[in-house]
Amino acid sequence: MNKLRFIIISIMLFLNFSFFEDILANQKNSENTPQIEKFILVIINSSDLYCSICNDSLIEFNEFLLSKVLNKSRIFVVGILLYKCPPNKKEYERCEKIIKKQLRGFILTNNICFPIVLDKFHVFKEFNKEKSAIIYFDKLNGILKKYMFPLKSNQLEEIFSFTAKIQ
Amino acid sequence: MRNFQRSFVIAFIFLSFFSLYCEAKELKGIYLKEILSIGGLENDVLYMWAWVTVDKKGNIYVTDSIDCSIKKFNSEGVLIKKAGGKGQGPGEFLAPRLIFYKEGMLYITDERKRGIEVFDEELNYKFHIPINLPIFNLNILSNGNLVVSVFPLNKNDYGKLLIYDLKGTLKDRVKYCESSNPILDTVKFEIDKKFNFYIIYTWKDKIEKINRKGEKLWSRSLFGKKSIKIKKIGAVKVPVEVIYKDITLDNFGNLFILTGSISKNKSRDVYVLNRDGNLLTTFTLPDSSHCIYIDKNNFLYTRADMGATLKKFLIEYEYR
Numbered sequence: 245m246n247k248l249r250f251i252i253i254s255i256m257l258f259l260n261f262s263f264f265e266d267i268l269a270n271q272k273n274s275e276n277t278p279q280i281e282k283f284i285l286v287i288i289n290s291s292d293l294y295c296s297i298c299n300d301s302l303i304e305f306n307e308f309l310l311s312k313v314l315n316k317s318r319i320f321v322v323g324i325l326l327y328k329c330p331p332n333k334k335e336y337e338r339c340e341k342i343i344k345k346q347l348r349g350f351i352l353t354n355n356i357c358f359p360i361v362l363d364k365f366h367v368f369k370e371f372n373k374e375k376s377a378i379i380y381f382d383k384l385n386g387i388l389k390k391y392m393f394p395l396k397s398n399q400l401e402e403i404f405s406f407t408a409k410i411q
Numbered sequence: 412m413r414n415f416q417r418s419f420v421i422a423f424i425f426l427s428f429f430s431l432y433c434e435a436k437e438l439k440g441i442y443l444k445e446i447l448s449i450g451g452l453e454n455d456v457l458y459m460w461a462w463v464t465v466d467k468k469g470n471i472y473v474t475d476s477i478d479c480s481i482k483k484f485n486s487e488g489v490l491i492k493k494a495g496g497k498g499q500g501p502g503e504f505l506a507p508r509l510i511f512y513k514e515g516m517l518y519i520t521d522e523r524k525r526g527i528e529v530f531d532e533e534l535n536y537k538f539h540i541p542i543n544l545p546i547f548n549l550n551i552l553s554n555g556n557l558v559v560s561v562f563p564l565n566k567n568d569y570g571k572l573l574i575y576d577l578k579g580t581l582k583d584r585v586k587y588c589e590s591s592n593p594i595l596d597t598v599k600f601e602i603d604k605k606f607n608f609y610i611i612y613t614w615k616d617k618i619e620k621i622n623r624k625g626e627k628l629w630s631r632s633l634f635g636k637k638s639i640k641i642k643k644i645g646a647v648k649v650p651v652e653v654i655y656k657d658i659t660l661d662n663f664g665n666l667f668i669l670t671g672s673i674s675k676n677k678s679r680d681v682y683v684l685n686r687d688g689n690l691l692t693t694f695t696l697p698d699s700s701h702c703i704y705i706d707k708n709n710f711l712y713t714r715a716d717m718g719a720t721l722k723k724f725l726i727e728y729e730y731r
Contacts, residue, residue: 294459294476294718296506296523341452342717349458349477353497 282319282407285379287368288360290327290343292376292393293350301395302376303354305403310357312404319407323360324368340364382406436730438665438691441683443711445697447723449488452716456490457482459718464512465706466532472517473721474507481507481519483534488723494534502528502536513551520546526579527557541579544568547613548599552606556582560600563593570596572608586625595639595650601658601666603686609666611655614639618655618668620688629688634673653678657702661726662709665691669703697722 286305292298309321325347329339340362347360363369376393380403387406391399449471450457458477465471469486479497481504484490495504506522516537517530527540527549544561551557557575561568570590574583587610590596597613607628610619616636620628640652653671656678660666666684674680678699683691696703698715705711711724 296476338452338716342719345452345455345719346458346477346717348455349475353478 281382281384283381284319284321284403284407285381286321286323286358286360287377287379288323288325289376290325290346293346298376298393299350299354301393304400305378305395306354306356306358308400308404310355321358323356323358324363325360326363326366326368378403380406438683438728439731440692440729441681441694442727442729443694443697443724444727445722446710446725447486447488448715449484449721449723450716451720457719457721460714460721461508461718462510462702463704463712463721464510464517465704465710465712466512466515467707469706469708469710470532471712471721471723472510472512472532474504474510474519476506476508476718479504479507481510481517481530481534483532492534494530494536499524501539502530504528509546509549511549511551514555518549518551518557520549529577538577540575540577542573542575544573547597550600550602552602558585558600558602558608560598562597569593572598572600585621585623587619587621599655599658601660603660603664609658609660611658611668613653613655613671614650616654616673618666618684618688620686631684631688633668633670633682633690636673656700659703659705659711661705662707667703667705667711669696669700 286302288302292302325343327340327343329336329343343362347362350356351360378391378395380387380389380391385406391403450460457473458475460473461476463471463473470491471484471486471488473482473484474480475482480493480495482490483492495502495507497503497505499505504519504521505524507519508522509520511518512532515532517532517534518540519528519530521528525544526542527546529537529540531537540557542559544564546559546561548560549557552574555577557577559573559575561573563569563571568584570588571584571586573581574585576582585608587598587608588596595614598610599613600611601609603609606623608621610621612618616632616634617630618633619630622628634654636654639650641648642651652673654673655668656671657669658666664686666686668682668684669678670680670682671678676695678701679696680693681696681703682693685691696713698713700714703711703713705726709726711726713722713724714720715722
């Protein structure tokens with residue numbers, strides 16, 4: 245069942261990435277601008293924002309992006325923040341404002357270098373049952389991998405080795 | 412100067428009589444009147460505050476777990492200063508939690524760093540107290556020593572409050588229970604002027620009063636719950652239902668106990684007991700909270716908006 249879910253999500257992600265890629269390709273369609281070759285999607289559970297132990301991997305990954313990843317312009321990284329709010333409209337709006345505020349504080353405090361968007365329409369809600377994760381997609385090398393948090397050092401190294409292979 | 416002394420003595424006598432009068436009358440109910448709100452949804456003054464303490468002038472100090480800082484507000488709720496920041500260096504935090512004011516100094520714990528960081532009331536970092544145990548609750552005695560409840564790492568400390576001096580030297584232990592499971596016997600506590608301890612158990616339906624020697628003076632349960640809900644995570648069994656979340660004393664010596672997921676209004680119901688452990692009344696906080704705090708002027712502080720807001724209330728007592 246989990247495998248099936250993963251396959252469905254992977255297909256969904258592939259479509260999403262293609263969509264992102266098309267947009268970016270259209271935006272940067274000049275010979276001098278390097279093309280986006282790799283996508284990294286960071287799925288973040290909102291509870292990780294205030295759980296210091298839980299967000300270690302995320303912060304480590306961010307530091308890794310800041311310090312180790314060369315050719316940043318050819319890697320597209322985006323964070324997706326998953327959250328749950330009460331169904332009642334007024335409560336939902338209040339809860340969403342709180343989440344946005346926590347996210348602002350988290351980004352500022354930890355110098356997060358990639359954009360994080362709220363999963364407002366619960367596109368990634370299947371992930372909500374699990375921990376935060378990184379999904380790495382490399383169209384040219386045919387790689388699609390998911391890394392669940394907490395990340396191990398060898399997993400970070402693997403992502404680093406993938407990102408280093410810019411063609 | 413003499414006028415000031417005279418006014419002080421009169422005020423003291425008045426308050427003493429008022430306190431005796433209040434004790435003699437039977438408490439019927441407690442109502443909260445909001446008088447201050449700090450933070451809110453539209454500004455970034457507070458992201459998610461974790462704990463609060465107040466000095467004699469009414470200045471409010473909080474730890475903020477999102478931006479890893481400590482913040483000082485004046486009694487009108489204006490941010491005066493911010494200190495700390497994320498890091499492992501002196502005066503920096505990874506996950507600041509408890510904060511306690513005593514005699515011009517602030518004592519702060521960090522969930523991910525052992526020991527206690529000490530700042531002055533201007534939020535200047537002063538020194539570190541090395542205590543190599545995870546601290547759940549903290550209080551300062553009149554002699555300057557610290558009392559902490561901890562997650563003990565050796566069996567000698569099971570079921571005991573530990574007393575340290577400011578250099579981090581263990582001076583004494585106060586036994587509150589026979590414990591074989593330090594997780595289940597996690598407690599928070601308050602100390603009264605006579606050096607008695609009021610103990611609440613996080614995972615057990617148990618509230619107790621013990622004296623300085625560790626002798627039990629009374630024991631109460633508010634819900635009559637004898638078993639604990641346990642969940643198995645891997646090989647470890649962990650309790651899942653928080654019974655009592657926090658305890659504070661008002662200026663009349665009443666115990667205010669915030670209950671957890673067991674109560675009707677989760678993390679909002681407060682039970683008020685007198686110093687003999689008799690239930691006087693209950694009331695419900697407007698928003699769920701993980702802590703309650705009453706300052707020296709008898710104002711109650713609690714959380715709203717998942718920590719984005721701090722509320723200050725006047726406590727109104729209704730007597731029969």
